[in-house]
Amino acid sequence: MPAGITPRLEVKALADRRVQPVISAENLTKVFSSGVFFRQQTTAVNNVSFEMYPGTILSLIGESGSGKTTIGRMILKLLRPTSGKLYYKGQDVTEIRGKTALREYYRRVQGVFQDPFSSFNPLFRVDRAFDMVYDVFLPDVKNREERTREVLQAVNLNPDRVLHQFPHQLSGGQLQRLLIARALLLDVEVLVADELISMLDASTRMGVLNLLVDICKNNGMSVLFITHDLALGYYISDYTMIMHRGRLVEKGATREVYHNPVHPYTRMLFRSVPDIGERWDRSEKFVPEQVDEEIAEFYAKNRGRGLAQLSPSHSVLMSLE
Ligand SMILES: Nc1ncnc2c1ncn2[C@@H]1O[C@H](COP(=O)(O)OP(=O)(O)OP(=O)(O)O)[C@@H](O)[C@H]1O
Numbered sequence: 441m442p443a444g445i446t447p448r449l450e451v452k453a454l455a456d457r458r459v460q461p462v463i464s465a466e467n468l469t470k471v472f473s474s475g476v477f478f479r480q481q482t483t484a485v486n487n488v489s490f491e492m493y494p495g496t497i498l499s500l501i502g503e504s505g506s507g508k509t510t511i512g513r514m515i516l517k518l519l520r521p522t523s524g525k526l527y528y529k530g531q532d533v534t535e536i537r538g539k540t541a542l543r544e545y546y547r548r549v550q551g552v553f554q555d556p557f558s559s560f561n562p563l564f565r566v567d568r569a570f571d572m573v574y575d576v577f578l579p580d581v582k583n584r585e586e587r588t589r590e591v592l593q594a595v596n597l598n599p600d601r602v603l604h605q606f607p608h609q610l611s612g613g614q615l616q617r618l619l620i621a622r623a624l625l626l627d628v629e630v631l632v633a634d635e636l637i638s639m640l641d642a643s644t645r646m647g648v649l650n651l652l653v654d655i656c657k658n659n660g661m662s663v664l665f666i667t668h669d670l671a672l673g674y675y676i677s678d679y680t681m682i683m684h685r686g687r688l689v690e691k692g693a694t695r696e697v698y699h700n701p702v703h704p705y706t707r708m709l710f711r712s713v714p715d716i717g718e719r720w721d722r723s724e725k726f727v728p729e730q731v732d733e734e735i736a737e738f739y740a741k742n743r744g745r746g747l748a749q750l751s752p753s754h755s756v757l758m759s760l761e
C-alpha cells in the first residue's frame with residue numbers, strides 16, 4: 441500500500457439487513473455472441489450475485505476481461521442481462537421502460553467512465569452541458585447558476601474557470617470531477633465508477649477519491665468502484681468483490697477479504713502486490729497456468745460447497761458444483 445494511505449472507513453457488517461439494498465443482482469449472467477461465420481460465445485458475467493447498500497463503496501476488482509465493465513453496463517441499462525435478475529430498490533431493472541421511468545432511473549443511477557471525454561458533447565461548453573442536465577432532469581430548479589456553482593465548488597473546481605470552457609480545454613481530472621459534480625447535482629443514489637481515477641496523477645487522484653468518499657458518506661450514495669488497483673480498493677471501499685473470468689470468486693467486508701483471502705485467485709492477486717496481505721516475495725513469479733491449476737485443485741478439494749459463507753460478511757466460491 442502506498443505510504444500515507446490508511447483505510448478510513450468503518451465497516452458495517454454485511455449482515456446488517458435493516459438497510460435495504462439499492463441495487464441487488466441475483467445470478468446475473470451475460471453471454472456475448474460474436475462472429476458472423478463462426479458464432480462464438482463469451483460468458484462475460486457468470487451467475488453473479490451481490491448487493492449495493494446506500495452510503496457504502498463496493499469495489500469490484502479483477503484482471504482485464506474478467507467482466508467488471510459488463511456488470512457496470514448492465515446496471516446502467518446499456519446491456520441487457522442474458523439471465524438472472526437485477527433489481528433497483530426491488531424493481532426489476534429490465535422492466536424499467538418508457539421515457540418517464542427511464543429518466544427517473546438515470547436521474548438516480550449514473551456512471552463515470554475511464555474516458556471522461558466520451559461523456560461530453562465536444563460542441564457544448566460546460567455551462568450548456570449543465571443546462572441540459574437541468575432541462576432533462578431538474579426542470580423545476582429556479583436558481584440554476586447558483587446550484588451549479590455550489591456543486592462545482594464542492595468538487596474543487598473554480599466555476600469561473602470551467603463554466604465557459606469546452607471539454608477539450610479541460611483536463612481528464614477536471615472532466616471527471618465535472619461528472620462527479622453532475623452526480624452531486626442530481627443527488628444520485630448509485631454511481632458506477634469504472635476505472636475512475638486511472639488517468640489522474642497521484643495528487644489529483646487522492647482529491648477525487650476523498651471527494652467520492654465524502655459524497656458517499658454524506659449523501660448516502662452507493663458506489664460501485666471498478667478498479668485494477670488493490671491498494672486503492674483497500675483504501676476506499678467498505679466491501680470488496682474479486683472477479684475472475686466472469687465469476688465472483690470472493691466477496692465481503694474489505695478488511696476480511698484483504699486480511700484473510702481464501703480463494704487461490706485472490707491469494708495470487710495479493711501475492712503480486714507488495715505490502716498487502718502476505719509479504720511480497722520477489723522471487724515468486726506469477727504464472728497464470730499455475731494459478732489455474734491451483735484453482736482446479738481448490739475446487740476439487742471443496743467439491744459440493746459452492747459459494748460458501750465463511751462469516752456473516754465474507755463469502756468464497758469454494759467449488760463450481
Ligand atoms: N460487446 C461485446 N461483444 C462481445 N464480447 C464482449 C463485449 N463486451 C465485452 N465483451 C467480452 O466480455 C469479457 C468481459 O469484458 P469486460 O469489458 O466486462 O471486462 P473488464 O473486466 O471490464 O476488463 P478491463 O479491466 O480490461 O476493462 C471480455 O472477454 C470481452 O472481450
Ligand SMILES: [Mg+2]
Binds near residue numbers: 508509634
Ligand atoms: Mg473494463
